[in-house]
Amino acid sequence: MKPVAFDYERPASLEDAIALLSGAGARVLAGGQSLGPMLNLRLAQPELLVDITYIPELKTAERQGDGLWLGACVTHAEIEDGAVPDVTNGALAFVAGGIAYRAVRNRGTVGGSLAHADPAADWVTCLSALGADAVIAGPSGERRVPVSEFLSGAFETALEVGEILRGVWIPTLSSAASWGYYKFCRKAGDFAEAIGAVLQDPERGIVRTVLGATNARPIVIDGAYGDESVRASIDSQGGDMDAYDRQVHFVTAKRAAMIAGVRVA
Amino acid sequence: MKSIALTVNGEAVRGTVEPRTSLADFLREDLLLTGAHxxxxxxxxxxxxxxxxxxxARSCIALAVACDxxxxxxxxxxDDDPRMAQLRAAFTKxxxxxxxxxxxxxxISSHDIVSRLPDADEARVREELSGNLCxxxxxxGIVRAVRSCLGETVPEVEKAPAFKVERDMPAPAPAAPPAAMPSGAPELLQSFTVAHRTDAVWAVFQDIEAVATCMPGVSLTAKPTDGHVEGQVAIKLGPIAAAFAGTAQVTLDDxxxxxVISGQGRDSGSGSSVRGEVTFxxxxFGxxxxxxxTVAYALTGALGQFARGGIVNDLASRLTADFSANLQARLEGRAVETTEIAGGSLFFNALWSVIRRLFGRG
Known part of the structure; x- marks a missing residue:
């Protein structure tokens, strides 16, 4: 099937993009690797696509203060290939390399994936574990939301009408920090059934366990890892998961903790 | 229409395309480069x-206009690329x-693997090829062919003979009619409580139009007669927008x-159909x-392509909460709030539930 007719604009600046998005029926195109299939199946029928991938500032990646600024339109492949500075002891490159397939990673972007807000996608879980912020630009200026609170539900985000996810800011890990990321899916490149992400950064006093590919936003557990606290969090925040889902999420979290070298006994 | 200028196989190409034209269609239909399938x-x-x-990159989900x-x-x-000639020979062998x-x-994926990952082992080659289905x-044989070209110096090869394929394309087959709901269709159970007496709540359920008002996204297109309902359920979820038009039969046991609500609907936009049965x-309760x-539904068409996992459960609980809040508001004489996302709790729950059962892990 072919998409419905829509218009296409390629703004050169963020201001122009925000202005174009004020109209009803306008949607951001930021790589289109998730939106593309939805367009072809006519599940999405926008009136206007605003292609933000040619806005130079959204393609930037640089150290900024005590962290890394990643523009929304940096591709997964660029992160995988180490074309952005590494502040996470390799975590970003590892996670990027596990997203879908290379042909998708070459066009798919970190901002596009986050804003699409599929709970089973990688960045929302990974960036929640790293303590990243989503940087949002809109008609009334800029604001920041922790990535762990960016999703309001499946396919729904904190973005208001006319707002654009400009990028993410990721705090620099100390050199002693370790991380573990474990994704369970049936087939290479498929969407995850469960994701576990664990960060241990003793110099900054952080131990954090994140359970992704849940029903909505990821479950974030701060503090020392414990089987019981993970199970309790799944029970209280996992929504309507069945016994299998709960077990798979528990196991992925525990494996991530073991990979991170966190004490799990 | 938009004008685009790009380079295709080394030649400068100009074209005029509709924004919705994929790169694949532009290459195949306008430039007659039918190699990309x-x-x-x-x-x-x-x-x-x-x-x-x-x-x-996937040319089917890249817009031609975005490739300007x-x-x-x-x-x-x-044709003249030495590495590809080597791969072609290996594929044949x-x-x-x-x-x-x-x-x-x-x-093309193999060319990328051989160029980018000369040290790849078999597991890596398989992983890298996982985005191409055969x-x-x-x-x-494919994995063996790719591996045989890894780490090789690219030889000088003779130009392969060009060939041309001509054939008539058959007309597309007509779309299959929506499948009937399978017997023993999976069921989704939802419960909620309303802070009102059972008599009052039941009275609302006896009024079909009142129930419809409590389901945001639902609009009736005709006055219900003898429990027969005609209407539409609008759904919006992120980029997904669908409007199921259809009919339902409501049978009440006082x-x-x-x-029992038994109905069917079709979203002409996406060509998705849903049919099913809701029992309440x-x-x-004190x-x-x-x-x-209890909902049992069957969904066919494009919407079925998009769901996995617990997304459905999250939606189901959010939408049930909306419906129950609206029911409560109505019982207290307050205005019923309509939110566009809650596309008619019963219909929507069911629809996602079936997607989940078909494609998810439930």
Whole structure:
């Protein structure tokens, strides 16, 4: 099937993009690797696509203060290939390399994936574990939301009408920090059934366990890892998961903790 | 229409395209470069893979207009490429193709693997090829062919003879009619409580129009007669927008305070159809009332492509909460709030539930 007719604009600046998005029926195109299939199946029928991938500032990646600024339109492949500075002891490159397939990673972007807000996608879980912020630009200026609170539900985000996810800011890990990321899916490149992400950064006093590919936003557990606290969090925040889902999420979290070298006994 | 200028296989090309035209259609229909094949048209199968600015990409989900100014290389542009000649020879030697439909995409992905990952082992080659589906070979020959080209110095090769394929394309088959709901269709159970007496709650359920008002996104297009309802359910979820138009039959059992809604609907936009049965029971729960809802549904069409996992459960609980809040508001004489996302709790729950059962892990 072919998409419905829509218009296409390629703004050169963020201001122009925000202005174009004020109209009803306008949607951001930021790589289109998730939106593309939805367009072809006519599940999405926008009136206007605003292609933000040619806005130079959204393609930037640089150290900024005590962290890394990643523009929304940096591709997964660029992160995988180490074309952005590494502040996470390799975590970003590892996670990027596990997203879908290379042909998708070459066009798919970190901002596009986050804003699409599929709970089973990688960045929302990974960036929640790293303590990243989503940087949002809109008609009334800029604001920041922790990535762990960016999703309001499946396919729904904190973005208001006319707002654009400009990028993410990721705090620099100390050199002693370790991380573990474990994704369970049936087939290479498929969407995850469960994701576990664990960060241990003793110099900054952080131990954090994140359970992704849940029903909505990821479950974030701060503090020392414990089987019981993970199970309790799944029970209280996992929504309507069945016994299998709960077990798979528990196991992925525990494996991530073991990979991170966190004490799990 | 938009004017685009790009480079295709080394030649400058200008074209005028509708914004919705995919790169694949532009290459195949306008430039008659039919080497890139269309399989799934949703970025899964990899048959349409081409190089955009030197990196493999799906041409079925890349818009031609978004490729304005880029450099495209299709399988036809590799005729004189020594590395591709080596891969072609290896594919022949290892029987890495049978029907050949996936082969253009396979070759382009393989070219990328051989160029980018000269040290890849078999596991890595398989992982890197996982985005290209082949239904003939079982992949063994393809993996062997790619591995045989890894780490090799690229030899000088003779130019392969060009050939041309001509054939008549058959007309597309008509769309299959929506399937009937399978017997023993999976069920979704939802319960909620309303802080009102059972009599009052049941009275609302007896009024079809009142129930419809409590389901945001639902609009009736005709006055219900003898339990027969015609209407529409609008759904919005992120980029997904659908409007199911259809009919339903409502049967109530006053003594049991229960009812059955049996209906079907079709979203003409996405060509998705849904049919199913909703059973509800209104029972006393202390001083309040509990409503138990059981839904059995079957969904066909494009919407079925998009769901996995617990997304459905999250939606189901959010939407049930909306419906119950609206019901409560109505019982207290307050205005019923309508939110566009809650596309009619019962319909919507069911729809996602079936997607989940078909494609998810439930």
């Amino acid at each position: 269309l399989g799934c048209e949703q970025g899964v199968c990899g048959a349409c893979t081409v190089m955009i600015d030197g990196a493999p 100014g880029t450099e495209i290389r299709t399988i036809e542009g590799f 290892e029987h890495a193709l049978q029907c050949g439909y996936c082969t253009p995409g396979m070759l 239904r003939c070979t079982g992949y063994v 003594t049991q305070r229960s009812g 029971t209104v029972v006393p 001083a309040e009332t509990r409503v138990d809802v």
